[in-house]
Amino acid sequence: xxxxxxxxxxxxxxxxxxxxxxxxxxxxxxxxxxxxxxxxxxxxxxxxxxxxxxxxxxxxxxxxxxxxxxxxxxxxxxxxxxxxxxxxxxxxxxxxxxxxxxxxxxxxxxxxxxxxxxxxxxxxxxxxxxxxxxxxxxxxxxxxxxxxxxxxxxxxxxxxxxxxxxxxxxxxxxxxxxxxxxxxxxxxxxxxxxxxxxxxxxxxxxxxxxxxxxxxxxxxxxxxxxxxxxxxxxxxxxxxxxxxxxxxxxxxxxxxxxxxxxxxxxx
Ligand code: AMP
Ligand code: ZN
Numbered sequence: 001x002x003x004x005x006x007x008x009x010x011x012x013x014x015x016x017x018x019x020x021x022x023x024x025x026x027x028x029x030x031x032x033x034x035x036x037x038x039x040x041x042x043x044x045x046x047x048x049x050x051x052x053x054x055x056x057x058x059x060x061x062x063x064x065x066x067x068x069x070x071x072x073x074x075x076x077x078x079x080x081x082x083x084x085x086x087x088x089x090x091x092x093x094x095x096x097x098x099x100x101x102x103x104x105x106x107x108x109x110x111x112x113x114x115x116x117x118x119x120x121x122x123x124x125x126x127x128x129x130x131x132x133x134x135x136x137x138x139x140x141x142x143x144x145x146x147x148x149x150x151x152x153x154x155x156x157x158x159x160x161x162x163x164x165x166x167x168x169x170x171x172x173x174x175x176x177x178x179x180x181x182x183x184x185x186x187x188x189x190x191x192x193x194x195x196x197x198x199x200x201x202x203x204x205x206x207x208x209x210x211x212x213x214x215x216x217x218x219x220x221x222x223x224x225x226x227x228x229x230x231x232x233x234x235x236x237x238x239x240x241x242x243x244x245x246x247x248x249x250x251x252x253x254x255x256x257x258x259x260x261x262x263x264x265x266x267x
Contacts, residue, residue: 089113090172094124102153106145109153109179114188116180116198119157123150123177130173132166132209132219140213147206150179157181159265164206167197168222168230177206182238183258185251192247193231199238202230 093099094108101121102109112120123146129135135143147164154162160181170176180198189195196202204212204219212219235244239257244250 087171087173090122090124090174090176094174102149104149106142107149109149112178112180115186116189116194117182117184117186119154119160119162119179119181120186121150121153121179123179124174129175131170131175132168132204133221135175135209135213135219137213137217140210143206143210143213146177147210150177150206154179154181159262163198163203165203166206166209168202168204168220169224169227178203183261184238184254185258189251190247192235195235195247195250196231196233199236200230200233202227 090110093110093113099110099113100108101111105126107123107125109121109123112122125142125146127142129139150162150164154160154164160183163178163180163182165178166176167178178198184195184198202222209219235247235250236242237244237250237253237257242253244253
């Protein structure tokens, strides 16, 4: 790919980092061939990442490291942009011994950097599979293995129940199985979108995904409008189905379940 770095930063029209000028067909995002001339660091000018991001989270956070490095060294923008593109964070984490919990020849298990529960792991295949949409029947043994290693790590926390599954529209590159304890007791669980991404059908259980791929040979595509509907679902406790009017109330309510369960296991 040849890019003209003499361009003024040229974001996609929806990128907030400069007043955008509509420019030629410059590709976006390094995974989907992003536009490295854009100061947003790549993630905002990629249509796919942008929309997936917004289906999950309420506010953008720019890749400030990439932005800073670019402004410090405008002659050498290509290499750092690729490394720091935020949606590729899991790729970096799975190579970082400090993040790795377990690994074998097929998978790497890392700690989720922003855990949404007391225990939250991600199981990633070494094979370069970007998302559930790239899966086919040949991947079934891998999916079974990912779940099996997830189950194994969950067993290390016998006082917790776990959920195993995938987000229908993931925000990060590289397929990843969430292995998450069902207490959802974590400071990083902040928004309705966080909550609904684990407690509505946006969260596809590992077993369901395996069954769907066995049956259809591929995962079900979810439309952006349906994803948004799921993210906007009113807050409901996943344990007792009580409706809560806001996140602080929900989190308080979750603590009651947590304490009851703790009490029961300590008896
Ligand atoms: P998803 O919405 O399924 O793509 O979820 C991505 C998960 O990756 C979220 O639970 C994030 O908290 C987590 N995450 C984001 N960046 C990192 C990182 N650099 N290292 C580990 N986990 C991360
Ligand atoms: Zn409840």
